[in-house]
Amino acid sequence: MPYQDLVKVYEAIESTSSRLEMTEILANLLRSSDCAHVKRIIYLTQGMLVPEFCPEKLGLADKLYLRTLAMASGVSESSIRKLWNKEGDPGTVTEKVLENKRQTTLFPRPLTLDRVYETLLKVARAEGSGSQEMKMRLLADILHDAKPHEAKYIARIATGRMRLGVASQTVIDSLALAFATREDKEAVERAYNVTSDLGLVGEVLCREGLEGLDRLHVMVGNPLRAMLAERLPSPDEILERMGGRALFEYKYDGLRVQAHITEKGIKLYSRRLEDLTEGFPDVVRALKKAFVCKSAIVEGECVPVDINTGEMLPFQEVSHRRGRKHGLKGAIEEYPVRLYLFDCIYLDGEDLTMHPLSERRAALMQCIRTTEDIQLSEARVLSSVEEVEDFFRDALIAGCEGLMAKSLGDDSIYRAGARGFLWIKYKKEYRSEMNDTVDLVAVGAFYGRGKRGGMYGALLMATYNHETDKFETACKLGSGFDDATLAILPKKLDRFRLPEKHASVESRMEADIWFEPATVLEVLGAEISVSPIHTSAFGRVREDAGLAIRFPRFTGAFRDDKEPRDATTTQELLEMYESQSKK
Ligand code: AMP
Numbered sequence: 002m003p004y005q006d007l008v009k010v011y012e013a014i015e016s017t018s019s020r021l022e023m024t025e026i027l028a029n030l031l032r033s034s035d036c037a038h039v040k041r042i043i044y045l046t047q048g049m050l051v052p053e054f055c056p057e058k059l060g061l062a063d064k065l066y067l068r069t070l071a072m073a074s075g076v077s078e079s080s081i082r083k084l085w086n087k088e089g090d091p092g093t094v095t096e097k098v099l100e101n102k103r104q105t106t107l108f109p110r111p112l113t114l115d116r117v118y119e120t121l122l123k124v125a126r127a128e129g130s131g132s133q134e135m136k137m138r139l140l141a142d143i144l145h146d147a148k149p150h151e152a153k154y155i156a157r158i159a160t161g162r163m164r165l166g167v168a169s170q171t172v173i174d175s176l177a178l179a180f181a182t183r184e185d186k187e188a189v190e191r192a193y194n195v196t197s198d199l200g201l202v203g204e205v206l207c208r209e210g211l212e213g214l215d216r217l218h219v220m221v222g223n224p225l226r227a228m229l230a231e232r233l234p235s236p237d238e239i240l241e242r243m244g245g246r247a248l249f250e251y252k253y254d255g256l257r258v259q260a261h262i263t264e265k266g267i268k269l270y271s272r273r274l275e276d277l278t279e280g281f282p283d284v285v286r287a288l289k290k291a292f293v294c295k296s297a298i299v300e301g302e303c304v305p306v307d308i309n310t311g312e313m314l315p316f317q318e319v320s321h322r323r324g325r326k327h328g329l330k331g332a333i334e335e336y337p338v339r340l341y342l343f344d345c346i347y348l349d350g351e352d353l354t355m356h357p358l359s360e361r362r363a364a365l366m367q368c369i370r371t372t373e374d375i376q377l378s379e380a381r382v383l384s385s386v387e388e389v390e391d392f393f394r395d396a397l398i399a400g401c402e403g404l405m406a407k408s409l410g411d412d413s414i415y416r417a418g419a420r421g422f423l424w425i426k427y428k429k430e431y432r433s434e435m436n437d438t439v440d441l442v443a444v445g446a447f448y449g450r451g452k453r454g455g456m457y458g459a460l461l462m463a464t465y466n467h468e469t470d471k472f473e474t475a476c477k478l479g480s481g482f483d484d485a486t487l488a489i490l491p492k493k494l495d496r497f498r499l500p501e502k503h504a505s506v507e508s509r510m511e512a513d514i515w516f517e518p519a520t521v522l523e524v525l526g527a528e529i530s531v532s533p534i535h536t537s538a539f540g541r542v543r544e545d546a547g548l549a550i551r552f553p554r555f556t557g558a559f560r561d562d563k564e565p566r567d568a569t570t571t572q573e574l575l576e577m578y579e580s581q582s583k584k
Pocket of ligand 1: 227230250251252253254255272302343378405426
């Protein structure tokens, strides 16, 4: 197929703003094309060479492209740069440069779709030493043979700026129109959602028609588009929508991960289908240990945890782990993560997308032996508003964003790529911030792990209850200590060490080491929440819980000027909690 035919279609698409017209133009092209070309047409039109989850990406740096154009056209880099500064678009610049250049070849080889596609793929795949030169040479070669208006699109795609405005939905509509009817677009969409590959869907549709799509199933190694949730503001609306009963799960605040597991290896993909595998070798190792079947696709949320307290950390911490090529080992130690699995989409040869949630959850339990690093999402079947509110509170205490309600009906399939009411999220929109620091007393400590091996990993901190003259715990403090502080902690604290818990300390937690309440540290937290494991103001807000400071951080200030009984009191913490709730 001459590349020119594709370019004509691009020009027609660019000249319309009507999506309907765009759909028809693309449908006509697809219908009249050889099935062998359909895949490549679809990829190129969307500015890609392969589906999103594959590694080959275009997006040549502007500087490199500019040199390539100079090489292909014989025009100086400085005059191209001038034009570039004026035009801003590599496509237009390329077209103009090639229009104005003197003819240097008498016999250019007309471009075909295949030649353009294959060359671009080689450009995307070139790696290692000498790869820049190679990319330039390959690209210059096709630019050289291209007519100016053809080169315009080659320039755009090579620099990652195709932007024809042909969204996936338009391609889906065009495919239905070209090879079936408009009404069949749902079947096309489903095929796309389970394969994430419109090129493949197009080719199958062209060769085998709609029946062909039926055999497109979920495949291990080929991420499917994530199922998404709707939102409702209250438990009663959620329960009503769910028919009075649903599976409620903690809504973890992390990074969504789709894990594809086979005996050969494990691949991890993000919600946007990016390959995350290299950045999370620890998750891969942990999954390998926890997985007891042959092959599967499981889904979960990857959450950063404090290595010393085991508590969940704010989502931002996981960002230290993403896209990191250097210092990965250190980052893994410093920012460990835990995976909470909540779905199983495929197991040992069986596509489970059309199975109800209860079966998928059972499959998950069948193939995973939970470990410290791989756990199942906290889940409960609930049917009353009170139960949901309680569970919601527990979720917030645990450091989650809220709850996910999931339908348990017969129709509770895994709807890849769709946002619907089979899953409903219930989030606390408003979280007040603690803007005052508190001064807490160290009453215990926990042994360090990882980088903190041989040191204190976290301290058990307490408020002072002046009514009972007791020290009541409010958090485990593991953040905010720099290396120097960690090194001096034993010196400061060891002289207060006790063989057992001090009589004035109220704790429901068993510390590794106990201290006489003596040392006061200044702490800043994100907010105050109720907690069944801490004893500060126990029973005052809720019968079976105390108050806890979430995401506590040492400010660096040892309040040696304060006696332990001058520390923040339980009564003050309660006031802070109440004024926070009022807000
Ligand atoms: P949102 O990003 O607010 O639309 O919420 C949807 C996201 O919540 C999903 O994409 C997941 O990354 C995340 N999530 C956390 N916990 C769960 C869970 N138990 N089930 C499903 N999704 C969850």
